[in-house]
Amino acid sequence: MIAIAACSAPSATGSSASPTSSATASTSSSSAASGYRVLVVTTALNGSQILLFDSASSAPQQLASVPSGAAPTVTFVSTDKIAYSQSASASSSQILTVDLSTHATTTEVTAAGLIPAFDYSHDGTMLAYLLHDQSGKASLHVRRNGKEFTLNLNPIPGRGVGRDDELRLEYAPDDQYLLMVDTFVGNQAQAPETGQFLVLRTSDNTVAFVPPSGTSSNATMATWAAHRDRLYYRDQVGVRVWDAGTTSVGTLAAALDWYDPAVSPDDRSIAYTTFDTQSVPHVQLLDLQSNQSTPTATSPRSHPIFLTTSLLWYLEEQPCQSECLGGPSQSSGKVFAYNLQSRSDSSLPFTDVHTLSELGVGGR
Numbered sequence: 001m002i003a004i005a006a007c008s009a010p011s012a013t014g015s016s017a018s019p020t021s022s023a024t025a026s027t028s029s030s031s032a033a034s035g036y037r038v039l040v041v042t043t044a045l046n047g048s049q050i051l052l053f054d055s056a057s058s059a060p061q062q063l064a065s066v067p068s069g070a071a072p073t074v075t076f077v078s079t080d081k082i083a084y085s086q087s088a089s090a091s092s093s094q095i096l097t098v099d100l101s102t103h104a105t106t107t108e109v110t111a112a113g114l115i116p117a118f119d120y121s122h123d124g125t126m127l128a129y130l131l132h133d134q135s136g137k138a139s140l141h142v143r144r145n146g147k148e149f150t151l152n153l154n155p156i157p158g159r160g161v162g163r164d165d166e167l168r169l170e171y172a173p174d175d176q177y178l179l180m181v182d183t184f185v186g187n188q189a190q191a192p193e194t195g196q197f198l199v200l201r202t203s204d205n206t207v208a209f210v211p212p213s214g215t216s217s218n219a220t221m222a223t224w225a226a227h228r229d230r231l232y233y234r235d236q237v238g239v240r241v242w243d244a245g246t247t248s249v250g251t252l253a254a255a256l257d258w259y260d261p262a263v264s265p266d267d268r269s270i271a272y273t274t275f276d277t278q279s280v281p282h283v284q285l286l287d288l289q290s291n292q293s294t295p296t297a298t299s300p301r302s303h304p305i306f307l308t309t310s311l312l313w314y315l316e317e318q319p320c321q322s323e324c325l326g327g328p329s330q331s332s333g334k335v336f337a338y339n340l341q342s343r344s345d346s347s348l349p350f351t352d353v354h355t356l357s358e359l360g361v362g363g364r
Contacts, residue, residue, distance in 0.1 A: 007037045007076035039063075039074045039082060040350075048072055050084055052100070063098050064105065077120045083108070085115050091134055095127070109143075117182075119169040126202060128169050128178055132156060140180055142205060149205045153182070154195050163259065163275075166220050171202070172229045177244055178202055179231065183220040197222070199231065199242075209242055211235060212249065221259055226267045234258055239286075253291060260303045262312075271296075271304035271312055279328045281317050285340070296338050297345045300329060304338075312338040313348065 040051045040060070048066040066072045066086045074084040080100045087093040093115040095108045109115070113133035120127055127143045138153040168181040178200045197219045199209040211219035215236040222233035229244035238254040239261075258272035259281075270286045281302040284293045296304075300317035307313060316334040335350040 007039075007079060037076070037079070039076070041066075041072060041074055041084075050074060050082075050098075052082075063100070063103070064096070073118065075118075075120065077124050081124070083118070083120060085118060087114055093131075095129060109141075111141075113137075117167045117169045119171055119178075121171045121175040121202070122173070123175055126171070126175065126178075128171070128180075130167070130169060130180070130182060138182070140200075142178065142200070142202070144202075151200075151205070164218070164220050166222070168222065170222075170224055172224050172231075172244070173227050174229060176202055177208060177229055179222060179224060181220060181222050181233075183218075197233075199244075208244065211240075216240065216249070221261055223261045223263055223270075226263045226265050228267070232261060232263070232270065234261075252288075253286065253293075256286075256293075258286075262305050264306050264309050266309045268309070271306065271314075273302045273304065281329055283312070283314050283338070296343075297336070299345075301336065301338075301345075302329075302331070307337075310340045312340065314338060314345075316347075 037052060042049045042051065047068045048071060049062055050064040050066065050072065051060040052063050063082065064084065066084070072084045072086050074082060077083050077097060081097055082100065083095060083097045085093060085095050092110070092112060094110050095115060095118055097106050097108055098104070099106075108127065109118075109129060111129075111131050113131050115129050115131055118127065118129035125144060129141050131139050131141060136156040138156050140151040140153060142149045142151075164183060166181050166183045168179065170179045171177070172179070180198055180200070182196045195210070197211055198207055200206065201208045209231070211217070211233065217235075219233050219235045219240075222231060224231055231242045231244075232252065233240055233242075234257065237251055238256045239252040239258055241250045241252045242248075256274075258274060261270050261272045263270050268288055270288065271283060272286065273281050274284055275281050280300050282298075283296045283301040283304045285296060286293045296312070296314075301314045302317050304312045304314040313335055316332040316336055317329045318332040320328055320330050333350075333352045335348040336345045337348055338345040
């Protein structure tokens with residue numbers, strides 16, 4: 001099992017960097033010229049290993065070992081620091097950081113319960129994490145300048161697994177807002193301001209936005225634009241847009257039932273997963289200028305992520321051999337790269353990625 005998070009690093013030419021893997025660099029001319037750093041988490045029965053792939057070195061560098069349990073979430077805090085979560089049991093979790101220059105490890109958070117998601121602000125000064133305790137209590141925590149703010153969320157009535165479920169904490173590009181989506185809970189209607197989908201102002205931790213009632217009561221599959229405080233999400237109407245500071249939402253694409261949206265670095269397009277009439281997943285691209293969608297590979301694919309404006313990674317999907325959670329297909333374990341310019345994809349040297357949440361890129 002492999003989890004991936006990537007961070008841009010300066011290239012030898014000083015141009016904008018693009019994350020990729022060592023194998024991708026040898027097969028993709030659009031990414032080979034740029035520097036990159038990629039975190040890879042390999043998981044076995046006895047635990048997980050966090051490795052760093054760097055364009056300046058041909059050999060992976062082991063950063064940390066994580067005890068057996070849930071696969072850790074990993075992200076870059078900055079170009080020289082990473083963070084990861086670990087949970088030995090449902091009753092105890094931690095968030096730790098590793099300094100890449102000294103390899104010193106620091107425990108940032110120790111919590112009684114499960115930390116299913118966390119994120120650092122782009123400037124590294126804020127840490128947000130979700131906490132679910134064993135009694136069903138859910139809370140959102142935000143740390144800044146040595147102080148911690150806690151927002152008690154609606155209680156968890158039960159935990160299901162479905163195609164529409166999403167767990168996400170994500171800071172807006174300028175760190176002025178924090179998005180929280182926890183649709184595994186499914187209790188937004190109880191109290192929307194402390195429910196499964198909300199946006200906080202980071203200046204005072206007040207609620208800036210909750211999806212409007214009615215058609216947006218089951219809002220999910222959200223992400224920020226790359227360079228502006230614009231939020232995209234999906235509800236019963238289709239794909240919706242909220243601009244920070246406004247009180248209304250717009251409709252970007254009516255009746256579009258998207259999953260796993262990923263915005264391109266230039267804010268010109270969004271890659272997403274959609275399902276055909278046979279429930280087979282495919283990845284498409286939505287042009288934000290024309291609002292028109294175009295397909296990528298014809299083969300089953302899911303969970304796209306942008307590495308550059310012209311390069312995607314996504315998962316290969318295959319029919320379930322037995323019962324699957326959330327649908328009739330599952331990941332084959334293989335990752336592919338799709339070139340938007342040549343409109344072709346090629347396989348990458350990852351062969352054991354089995355769930356959508358295990359493949360993710362976060363640039364800093």
